[in-house]
Amino acid sequence: MPSTSDLPPPPNAPAPAPPRRGEARAKLLDAAVDIIRAQGYAATTVDDICRGAGLTKGAFFHHFASKEECAVAAAAHFAARAQSVFETAPYRGAVDPRARVLGYVDFRKAILQGALPQFTCLLGTMTQEAYQTHPAIRAACDRYIGEHAACVAEDIAAARRLYAPGAEWTPDSLALFTQAVIQGAFVLAKARHGAAVAADCLDHLRRYLETQLPAGAAKPRRKAP
Amino acid sequence: MPSTSDLPPPPNAPAPAPPRRGEARAKLLDAAVDIIRAQGYAATTVDDICRGAGLTKGAFFHHFASKEECAVAAAAHFAARAQSVFETAPYRGAVDPRARVLGYVDFRKAILQGALPQFTCLLGTMTQEAYQTHPAIRAACDRYIGEHAACVAEDIAAARRLYAPGAEWTPDSLALFTQAVIQGAFVLAKARHGAAVAADCLDHLRRYLETQLPAGAAKPRRKAP
DNA sequence: GTGTCGATACCAACCGGTCGGTACTGTGTC
């Protein structure tokens, strides 16, 4: 997949793109996230990432000691970007924790847009192929998946207190389940080359969460459709 | 670790000590399944597979035109082995389709034994890294995941007729959801380096299936009131 | 100058795939 920055600059370009000075690392990380999501970690070469970032190997190995270190940094970069997306998502404004939990699923469904590599998860992708051979990558993916799950678990815990105080499950366990569904939905979407199956999975996940946090069990009341 | 003799040997095999002459292909496929599940497709070299099978590159390229063709054959090999496992599993004997659906989840939970590469899914692993770069592998994984889901969907359809005739979901959609949970559970298990989280996910899946196929709702069979 | 940052040139190891060759097996022929 040729990137758009392959094109040579126009002959009359006065300043060949003033490369701002501290930008290279971020560009490399952005490129790494995109390309690894599309091709996987092992199949992605350092040159691929450099080409995607419009830089050279000199820059790459100036910022990262190795390809593996770049992958770990890319996991952190991806997680940070994701966190800011979810932190500012509209569903976060709901007062009712149950609404936030269901809103999370709706939001995840809403962002199943564009091409597959644009909405699938770098962490799940790298985990699958590096979990045994690259411990540092595995640990990074585990950590950031866990941190995201912990955010979901907070809302679930609050909702549980209000709507299902006697539930059999723990908030952490249910939060991890939501992540499993999401990761699995991505796998199926990749296999089928389409996001529709992932949306269906999120519908099932929402239905499960609705039954486990029954709306009638607390003060808010909800009508059946 | 290298399960060279997984196949049940014939009871009265003449068993000449030297490796029998038509065995190489099966050994290569067994090795490919094992190693790709542990390392991923791209990180697995042809030499790795040959070493795992105790053979040489000459043998490999005698049986497969390319590494990719071997991966496609390995997917088929893996799917065939899995199919025979599930076909003969005890839960298949249940008369009640609901019991078969729940028994399927219990069985999947029961086989979360041993090291991670031994129970995770080759199809999901290869899909994640090859879905864009190796169309033939993607298609094979899609096909075999779909065929397995279709088997699950049969039981779900029968259970739905009896226990949830008015359910919102289709059997196919719910069957795919079970596969998503399983694939996602594998991803989390790999990230955490342990199968416990996968078992938790299967508990949630079972709970969802129980609520969607309510046991008390069994309609009188055959005769309508 | 000194340190940061990136480019260019280069290397040794490795990888998928090729190729000429060998060993074994089955078959038709006498």
Place this chain on the structure above:
DNA sequence: GACACAGTACCGACCGGTTGGTATCGACAC
């Protein structure tokens, strides 16, 4: 049953291109 012959199964050295990583140097900022 000996033999020639053909086809299949397998071996392992080898090749060209690629890969992660290194060495060196120039350009700019302070």
